[in-house]
Amino acid sequence: MRSHLLNETTADLYRRTVTEGVDRVAAKLATTRRPHTGISVDELTPVIDGIDLDRPLGDASAALDELEDVYLRDAVYFHHPRYLGHLNCPVVIPAVVGEAVLSAVNSSLDTWDQSIGGTLIERRLIEWTARRIGLGEGADGVFTSGGSQSNFHALLLARDEACRIVMKRALDAGTELTKAELLPKLRIFTSEASHFSVQKSAAMLGLGYEAVIAVPVDRARRMDTSVLALELEECAAEGLFPMAVVATAGTTDFGSIDPLPEIARLASEHSAWMHVDAAYGCGLLVSPTRRHLLDGIEHADSVTVDYHKSFFQPVSSSAVLVRDRDTLKHATYHADYLNPRRMAEERIPNQVDKSIQTTRRFDALKLWMTLRVMGADGVGSLFDEVVGLAAAGWEILDADPRFEVVVKPQLSTLVFRYVPATDGDGPRPDLLDEAQLHARKALFASGEAVVAGTKVDGKQYLKFTLLNPQTTTADITAVLDLVAAHAEQFLGESLAVHH
Template sequence: MRSHLLNNTTAEHYRNTVSAGVERVAATLAATERPFSGIDVDELSPLVDAIDLDRPLGDAAAALDELGEVYLRDAVYFHHPRYLGHLNCPVVIPAVLGEAVLSAINSSLDTWDQSAGATLIERRLIDWTAERIGLGPAADGIFTSGGTQSNFQALLLAREEAKVRPEDFTRLRIFTSECSHFSVQKSAKLLGLGPDAVVSVPVDRDKRMRTVALAHALESCVAEGAVPMAVVVTAGTTDFGSIDPLPEIAALCEQFATWMHVDAAYGCGLLASRERRGLLEGIENADSVTVDYHKSFFQPVSSSAVLVRDRATLRHATYHAEYLNPRRMAEERIPNQVDKSLQTTRRFDALKLWMTLRVMGADGIGELFDEVCDLAAEGWQLLAADPRFDVVVEPRISTLVFRYIPAGAASPDEIDRANLHARKALFASGEAIVAGTKVGDRQYLKLTLLNPETTVHDIAAVLDLISGHAESYLGDSLDRAS
C-alpha cells in the first residue's frame, strides 16, 4: 500500500496516474455536447449505492472507468455555453494548474512552519485585493471557503466591535436589503443574535437598497434603544446582480457609527474590469468586504476572501494554542495565518489566483467578466423585445430574471406552474440549465451568465426551449380541464 503514497520514490507513479486522469477528463470535456445528461436521482442512486467501498478495484484505471459511470458521464458541466443556472463559472486553465500543484504539495495555511512561501503568497494576494478595493494601508484579510464564511466572519468582527455584552446581544441590529444573500440571516443566528436582529430594507425598482428607507430604519433603531451593529451592502445580488448605492450608504454608516460590510461575492469581478470598475465606487469606505474569486474571477471552488480596513479587528478571530501558534510567535513576528482565520487546517487556495494573475494578469480576468456583462446587456434587449417574456430589471452585471407569459388567457397560478414546469423539463432534457427564483410571490426564471463562450444565439435558443416546454404544459393543462 505504500506504493500509493506520494513521495520521492513514487514520483513516476504519480505522473502516470495523474496524467491518465487528466486525459480522461480532457476527453470527457471534448466530447461534452450538453451541460447535463438529464439523469434523475432515482436512476443514478442505485449505481452509487451498489458500489462496495470495502472491495477496492486495485488500480486507478479501473477506478476511472467506474468514475465515468457514476460521475463524469452525468456531471453538471459549468463550462458548457448553455449552463445558465447558478453562480458557477467556467474555470481558467492556470487556476486548474494551481489546483493540481496545491493538492500534491498539500500545504496547510494555518502556520508558517506548515506553509512558508504559501503564507507569503496568500498575504500578497490579500494585499493586492485590498489595493484594488482601496481599503488603505492598514487593511488585511484571509482566504475563506466561500462567501457565506466570509460574511459570517465579517459580522463576527462587527459584533465584537459593537462592544455590547453578550447578555445584550438581543439589542444588536443588522441592516441589509431584501435582496441580499441568505447568509446574513444565517450568520445572525450563528452569532447568537435575536430573531429580529436582521432588518430587511426595501429596494427600488432596480433592486437596490433604498437609502431613504435605510436612514429611517437606522433612526428608528437608535430611538428604540437598539444598537445598529452593521449594514450589509450588496455589490451584486444573487438574483439580479444589483449593486446597492455604496457612497450614500457609506455616509449613513459613518453618521450612525455603524460597521459597513460589502458583500461583493458576485460583483468582485468588477475589481479587475477596465470598463466597469466605476460601478463599485464607494466600496473603499467599507470596514469589511467579501470577495468570491470562484464566481467572477473564473477560479475553481473554493476561492474566497474577507478583507478588512483595519487589520486590528481580525484579533477577534485569534486564539493561541501552545502546540500550534503560541503567543510568543506573534511577538517574534512569525506570520501564522491561523491568527486571522476561523479555520485551522486550510488549503492553499490562493495559489489558483496567483497562477491566474501570473499567466493572464488582472486585465485578462476583467476582459472575461466584461464579456459576460456585455452578453447580459444583449440578452436584456432580446427579452425586452420578446412579447413571450416579462423581464424584471435591466442588468447591472450578468444576470437576467424573467418569466414566460402565454399569449392566451391563463391565471397567475397557471403561469407560475408553467414556468416551474419549463425549468424542470429543460433540466431533464439536459439541453440547457437555468435557475429559478421568486419575485414577490411569483415564480420567475433566471439566466446567470458567467461563461464568455455563451452567445446571444444560445440565449435565444434556450428561450425558445422554455417557451416550448411552457406551452406544452399549458396545452396539457387545458386538455386535462376539458
C-alpha cells in the same frame, strides 16, 4: 499500501496516474455536447449505492473507469455555453494548474511552519485585493471557503467591534453593560435581496434571525437608502444598536449593486460597521471598463470577494478583507501547540491568527497562477464579456412578447418569466407559476440547457446567470425558445384537462 503514498519513490506512478486522470477529463470536455445528460436521482442513486466501498479495485485505471459511470458522464459541466444556471463559472487553465500543484504538495495555510511561501503568497494576494478595493494601508484579510464563510467572518468582527465600542461608552458614562445584555439589542441592516447567509450568520452569532432588518429595494432591486435611513433612526429611538449595514455588490438573484456611497454615509453617521458582500460583483475590481460600478466600496469596514465566481477560479477561492487589520484579532486564539503568543511577538506570520478555520488549503495559489499567466486585465476582460452579454440578453428579452423581464442588469443576471399571449385574462396565476417550474424542470431533464429559478414578489420566475464568455446571444435565443416550448406545452395540456 505504501505504494500509493506520494513521495520520492512513487513520483513516476504519480505522473502516470494523474496524467491518465487529466486525459479522461480532457476527453470528456472535448466531447461534451450539452451541459447535463438529464439523468435523474432515481436512476443514478442505485448505481452509486451498489458499489461496495469495502472491496477496493486496487487500480487507478479501473477506478477511473468506474468514475465515468458514477460521476464524469453525468456531471453538470459549467464550461458548456448553455449552462445558464447558478453562479458557477468555467475555470481558467492556469488556476487548474495551481489546483493540481496545491493538492499534491498539500500545504496547510494555518501556520508558517506548514506553508512558508504559501503564507507569503496568500498575504500578497490579500494586499493586492485590498489595494484594488481601496481599503488603505491598514487593511488585511484572509482566504476563506466561500462567500457564506466570508460574510459570517465579517459579521463576527462587526459584532465584537460593536460590543467593544458600546460597552466602553457605557463604562465611560458610569454604567456597566455586559455582552449578554447587549447582544439582544444589536441589529443588522441589509436589503431584502441580499444573500441568505446574512440571516444565517446572525443566528450562528447568537443574535437570532430577528436581529436582521430587511430593507426594501427600489425598482432596480437596489437597497432603498431612504428606508434605510428611517430604519436606522428608529433603531436608535428604540434604544437598540446598529451593529452593521450589509450592502450587496451583486445580488444573487438580480446582480444589483446597492448604492454604496450613500450606504457608507449612513453607516458612518450611525457608527455602524459597513460590510460589502461583493462575492459576485468582485470581478469589477479588475474590469478595464466597469470598475466605477463599485465606487463607494472603498469606504467599507469589510468586504467579501469570491474569486470562484467572477475571477473564473475553481471552487473554493474566496476571501474576507478588512479596513483595519486590528479588528481581525476578534477571531484570534493562541493555542500552545500551534500558534503560541510568543510567535506573534516574534512576528512569525501565522494565518490562523486571523482565520476562523485551522487547517486550510492553499487556494490562493490558483489566483496567483492566474494573475501571473493572464494578468488582472485578462480576467477583467472576460468578466466584461459576460456583463455585456447580459445587456444584449436583456434587449432580446425586452423585445420578445413571450417574456417579461424584471430589471435591466448591472452585472450578468437576467430574471424573467414566460407570459403567454392571450385575448382574455390568461392562465390562472398559480398555473402560470407552475409553467415556469415545469419549463425549468423539463429543460434540465432534457440535458439541453440548465437555467435557475427564483421568486419575485411572490411569483415564480426563471433566471439566466451568465458567467461563460463562450455563451452567445444565439445560445440565449435558443434556450428561450426551449423554455417557451416547454411552458406552452404544459399550459396547453393543463387547460385541456381543465376543460
